[in-house]
Amino acid sequence: MTVLGQHLYSTPVVALRELVQNAHDSIVRRRMEDPAVPEQHLIRVEGDLAAGIVRVVDSGAGLTDQEIHRYLATVGVGYTRKLREETQSDELIGMFGLGFLSAFVLASKVTVTTTSWQTPGLGWCYQSSNGEQYTLTPAEPRPVGTVVELVLRDSYRNLGGNGMLAKILRRYCALLHVPVYIGQDDEALNGEAPPWRQAQGAVVEHTVQARRKALAFATRFEERFEPLCTLPISAGPDSDVRGLLWVQDGATYGTSDNRNLSVFVRGMLLDDDARDLLPAWAGFIGGVIESNRLTPTASREDLQRDDAYHAAQSALTEALIDGLAQVARQQPEAWRRVLSRHNEALLGAALCDPRLFDLLAESVRIPTSQGDLSVRSLLDKGRIHINMGSPGGFEDMLFRALHMPVARGDRYAVVPFLREWVSRHGGVLIELGTEHGNRKLFSEDSLPANELDWLNQVLGNGEKLVPARFEPTALPLVVVHDREAELKRRLEADEADKRISVAALQLVRAFTAQLDDSVTRRLYLNLDNPAVTQLLQAYRQGHPQAEEAAGLLQALKVILASGAEQGGQLDLNAALGRVNRIFSLLLSA
Incomplete structure (x- = not known):
């Protein structure tokens, strides 16, 4: 009793x-078994804050004395399970015969007064203070049905207020088919049917009116954000899930996870944090669903991971993809808001399903050195350039000189998205900082060995000097870090062992083993640059100032690199001093 009553439920x-x-199932039972049952039934929950009492009153089937002994007072045995097995009804909620035990967590005393439809002239009173011992005595017959009265423990006396009862049950009972009233209220707290339950013969609502109604319903369940738009879920052959999803009005990052999903099984809230039913990429989605096939655990606060569960996952993914496409077609204003708030998350989502990629390929924006741009705006003669390192490297300087945007490969999902885009739509993706990408950007050339040795001596600081031709010609040289070599050294460092799991680290190092990290920096010398051309000519002619001119280029290299990560390798103060000295020599010549 202690384990089941006090530790089965999270709250x-x-x-x-x-x-x-239990009251709901009693009403369903009466409809099934009593031919003369009145059509209208209700559940009323009454609180008495001063007395610390809560009563749950129903007009259901009631209980005979034998049923009290056999079902109410026996752990794990319920009439509902027996009735479901006989009728295969989808209306009945209970399953395990454990729910009544939870009353003893809240109450120091539980009294059940009941009259069965089978014996309307007899009443019975069950009383217990712990669920282990009880008394059962005849009572004055009442209208057919049951009253469960809880004398609340001191720590739960606040639940005796009708306002608190309404707050709790409004969420639990929102989709229950039987009306639930609080206190003496004339209006049921679940009187408004959800948008997807279309009453037979009801007038079809105008599209705008239906959207407003759906948004109002979503707002009742979305506690943190305003819903931007709603996406309907309809039952299909593989899953009976129905309901509503919505896009949250709250900016997200790629790794944000604000998913929330409330699951109702046979009309009763089972789980209000069933986020795993939604795809992992949908971190900006909320929803409410109902189903008769999903199977609860014994506590009825979680779902069993069975075939119905996985079918529901697939159904929700399909509804989400179809719904987003429908919003894009029919609600352009809402679609623009969705894109502006969740652009980064949608970049990643597009990689999870080809249909999503088709939907988003021309709509999402790519972070670039010139702000967020569409992929088409990045194209330059069929090429897209992407910076594989952090901002501030040679790439920013180079492409600022070229007046061209370069995509930021350090941002979430940008690299795989652009790779997929190029594979689908054509073009060339130049991944700057990788050896392969550098070959596309810099056309390598050659120089005599003696000239290379001299240039290494007067220009180099440990980089591999590579003669090349590239745009803009006004740029004489540029230092390029090999991002793949950096990645290999970072992942193979001892610190990585502390942060990455053994299995993941083995996979990573299987990849990095193929990378060459013998060269970490390259100095590309632009043979189309006039200053470089004149420097080489001066060296070949033995000009006495050739080395001083080379020193000026070397200083320029350091200055250009001072804002990037390679600046730490070079002495900026020394470079500036060299510029000042050469400037003085030129003026005094």
Whole structure:
């Protein structure tokens, strides 16, 4: 009793849900078994804050004395399970015969007064203070149905207020088919049907009106964000899930996970954090769904991972993709808001399904050195350039001189998205900082060995000097870090062992083993640059100032690199001093 009653549920207030659920099933039972049953039934939950009492009243089937002994007072045995096995009804909620035990977590005393439809002239009163011992005595017959009265423990007396009861049960019972009333209210707290339950013969709503109604419903469940737009879920052959998803109005990053999903099984809230039913890429989605096929665990606070669960996952993914496409076609204003708030997350989402990629390929924006741009804006003669390192490297300087944007490969999903885009739509992706990308950017050339040796002596600081031709011609040289070599050294460092799992590290190092890290920096010398041309000519002619001119280029290299990561390798103060000295020599000549 202690384990089941006190440790089965995550929160004691679940007891209120369980008691309302029992009342609901009693009403369904009466409809099935009593031919003369009135059509209208209700559940009323009454609180008395001063007395610390809560009552749950129903007009259901009631209980005979034998049923009290056999079902109510026996752990793990419930009439609902027996009735479901006989009728295969989808209306019944209960399954395990454990819910009544939760009452003893809240209450120091539980009293059940009941009259069965089978014996309307007899009443019975069950009383217990711990669920282990109980008394059962005849009572004055009441209208057919049951009253469960809880004398609340001191720590739960606040639940006796009708306002608190309404707050708790409004969420649990939002989709329950039987009306639930609080106190003496004339309006049921679940009186408004969800948008996807279209009453038979009802007038079809105008599209705009239906969208407003769906947004209003979503707002009741979305506690942190305003819903931007809603996406309907319809039952299909593989899953009976119905409901509503929505896009949250809250900016997200690629790794943001604000998913929230409330799951109702046979009308009763089972789990209000079933985010794993939504795809992992949908970190900006909320929703409410209902199903008769999903199977609860014993606590009814989680779902069993069975075939119905996986079918529901697939159904939600399909509904999400189809819904986003429908918003893009039919609600352009809402679609623009979706893109502006969740651009980065959508970049990653596009890689998870070809249909999403087709939908988003021309809409999402790519972070670049010139702000967020569409992929088409990045194209230059069929080429897209992407910076594989951090901002501030040679790439920023080079492409600023070329007046061309370069994509930021250090941002979430940018690299795989652009690779996929090029594979689908054509073009060339130049990944700057990799050896392969550098070959596309710099056309390598050659120089005599003696000239290379001299240039290494007067210009180099440990880089591999590479004669090349590239744009713009006004740029004489540039130092390029090999990003792949940097990645290999970083991942193979001892620190990586502390941060990465053994399995992941083995996979990473299997990849990095193929990379050559013998050259970490390259100095590309632009043979089309006039200053470089004149420097080489001066060296060949033995000009006495050739080395001083080379010193000026070397100083320029350091200055150009001072804002990038390679600046730490060079002495900026010494370079500036050399510029000052050469400037003085020129003026005094």
